Amino acid sequence: MLSRRRALILAPGLMAMAHTLPAFAAEASFPSQPLKLVVVYQPGGANDIIARVLGDRMAITLGQPVVVLNKPGASGAIGAQFVATGAADGHTVLMGGMPLVVARAMYQVPPVDFEKSLAPVGKAVNLSLVLVARRNFAGKDFADVVAQERKKPGSVSMAVTASTYEFYHARINKLARTDILKVPYAGVPAAMQDLNGDRVDLLIDTLAAQKPFIDSGASRPLAVFGDHRLPDLPQVPTLTELGLTGFNDQPYVGMLVPRATPPAAIQRLNAALNGALARDEVKTRMRQLGLEVAPTTPQAFLDEMRADSARFEEVGRAAGIEKQQP
Numbered sequence: 001m002l003s004r005r006r007a008l009i010l011a012p013g014l015m016a017m018a019h020t021l022p023a024f025a026a027e028a029s030f031p032s033q034p035l036k037l038v039v040v041y042q043p044g045g046a047n048d049i050i051a052r053v054l055g056d057r058m059a060i061t062l063g064q065p066v067v068v069l070n071k072p073g074a075s076g077a078i079g080a081q082f083v084a085t086g087a088a089d090g091h092t093v094l095m096g097g098m099p100l101v102v103a104r105a106m107y108q109v110p111p112v113d114f115e116k117s118l119a120p121v122g123k124a125v126n127l128s129l130v131l132v133a134r135r136n137f138a139g140k141d142f143a144d145v146v147a148q149e150r151k152k153p154g155s156v157s158m159a160v161t162a163s164t165y166e167f168y169h170a171r172i173n174k175l176a177r178t179d180i181l182k183v184p185y186a187g188v189p190a191a192m193q194d195l196n197g198d199r200v201d202l203l204i205d206t207l208a209a210q211k212p213f214i215d216s217g218a219s220r221p222l223a224v225f226g227d228h229r230l231p232d233l234p235q236v237p238t239l240t241e242l243g244l245t246g247f248n249d250q251p252y253v254g255m256l257v258p259r260a261t262p263p264a265a266i267q268r269l270n271a272a273l274n275g276a277l278a279r280d281e282v283k284t285r286m287r288q289l290g291l292e293v294a295p296t297t298p299q300a301f302l303d304e305m306r307a308d309s310a311r312f313e314e315v316g317r318a319a320g321i322e323k324q325q326p
Contacts, residue, residue, distance in 0.1 A: 030265045034065040036092045037255075040079030040099065041162070042072045042187030046206035046289070047253055050125055051095045053285055057276035062268070072186050075099060075163030077111035084117035088258035090265030093121065097253040098164040101305050105312035106167055108323045114309075119261055120301040122270045123254035124277065126292040128207040129168075129225035130233065134195045135218055137202075142222045142242050145202070146176050153179035158202040159191035160184050164251065165204040167312070167321070168225075174319040175244045195219060206251075207232060208289040225249060232290055246315050249308075252294060254301050270298055 037055045039048050048070065055066035071079035076099035083094040096114070103110035112118065131142070139145050149156050158180050160166050169182050183200050185191040188209055194200045196218055203210075203219070207230060213219040214233075221236045227248040229238060239247040255273055257266060274295040276282055286293050296304070316323075 030090055030262075030268055031062050031064045033091055034067055035059075035062065035090075036069045037066050037095060038069050038071055038079045038083050038092065039095045040071060040073075040076035042189055043070055044209070045161075045188045046127060046208040046291070047095050049208065049289060050253060050286075050291070053282060054124060054273065054276050057279060057282055058269075058272040061272040061275050074111065075166065077163075080112040080118070083256070084112050084258055086258055088260035088262075090257055090261050090269060092257070093269065094118065094256045095124075095253055096256050097123075097305075098249075098251045098308075099162055100256075101308045102164045102167050102312050104309050105316040105321070106163055106324060108325060114256065114305055115302075117259055118256040119259050119266060120298045120305065121255035121257055121266055122273050122298055123252055123294045123296040123301045123304065124273065125253060125286055126294045127251040127253065128230050128290050129204060129249075129251055130207050130210055130214075130221050130230075130236070131223045131225075131239070132195075132203050132205065132210055132214065132219040132221050134198055134201055135220060136198055137220065142237075142239075145180075145222065146178055149176075149178035149180060154181050156202065157181040157183050157200045158204070159195060159200045161186070161188050161191050161203075161205070167316070168204055168247070170321045171246065171315070171319050172239075172244065174321065175246070192218075206290075208291055211290055225251075230290070246319070252304075254296075266298055 037051050039051045041047050051068045055068055059066040071082050080094060080096060080100065083092050086092040100112065100114040139148060145156055158169055160169050160182050173180055188205055191203055192213065195203055210219060211232065214221055221233055223239045223242055224230050224233060224236050225239060225247050227240065229236065255269065277293040277295045283293055
């Protein structure tokens with residue numbers, strides 16, 4: 001039996017161990033159930049493809065199934081709110097990025113604030129954006145779009161499938177002095193159906209999702225976003241080349257969890273995500289989709305989102321885009 005003196009000496013250390021054991025136990029037991037990877041768009045889009053590729057690989061590392069859950073609507077807010085208000089245990093993860101970043105520039109009060117409601121896990125990939133026209137659109141290039149619009153305002157329509165693209169639509173109209181009609185869609189599949197049916201004229205989308213349609217002739221690329229032309233579309237000019245400045249954004253998608261998620265769970269998820277991105281087969285698949293893997297730490301992802309959010313707000317003010325009610 002311990003003497004009273006020895007017991008008093010050991011007591012502080014034993015109490016400290018008692019406090020740290022639950023944390024170690026939580027870290028060792030995570031994940032304890034299948035994970036939900038929430039995509040804020042319909043199946044078939046770039047985010048959905050990325051989620052399924054990464055989810056399959058992460059499931060092997062984490063030892064639990066990763067189920068992709070599509071929750072489209074409200075320009076990504078429905079899926080983001082589902083995650084932000086869910087259990088903060090690391091088992092529900094959001095595939096998110098630019099819609100969260102641009103929300104502060106678009107809305108007086110963002111439906112979901114990425115700093116207040118969510119915690120970053122890490123960035124996954126950088127995306128490339130392209131402006132396409134329907135196959136039978138009369139104009140052959142973006143200059144024809146502008147000319148047609150100025151001659152008859154509202155005669156050209158643009159499918160908009162995400163809040164980021166709403167912002168780009170408004171910027172294009174401001175800078176090109178056009179009045180292109182915005183037609184909202186819940187996802188790319190429905191927008192492509194109407195583009196193919198000649199019911200809408202233009203669409204902003206990721207190259208990953210549009211490449212099969214461009215290759216088949218179902219859509220025609222008019223311009224690309226970013227500060228340089230894309231290797232897959234070397235003949236297509238950037239919007240900057242066409243005289244529309246401020247479109248050199250590098251969109252991206254990553255993973256986030258509810259704000260109060262334990263750091264140990266976030267670190268485990270980050271390690272699984274970065275491990276998946278380091279796999280040769282994942283890199284190859286992403287390159288085939290026109291995507292660039294971009295692993296980061298949680299802090300680096302948060303810093304990038306903060307910087308881009310501030311930049312979008314400045315661009316919005318410069319373009320005279322008024323913030324909306326959510």
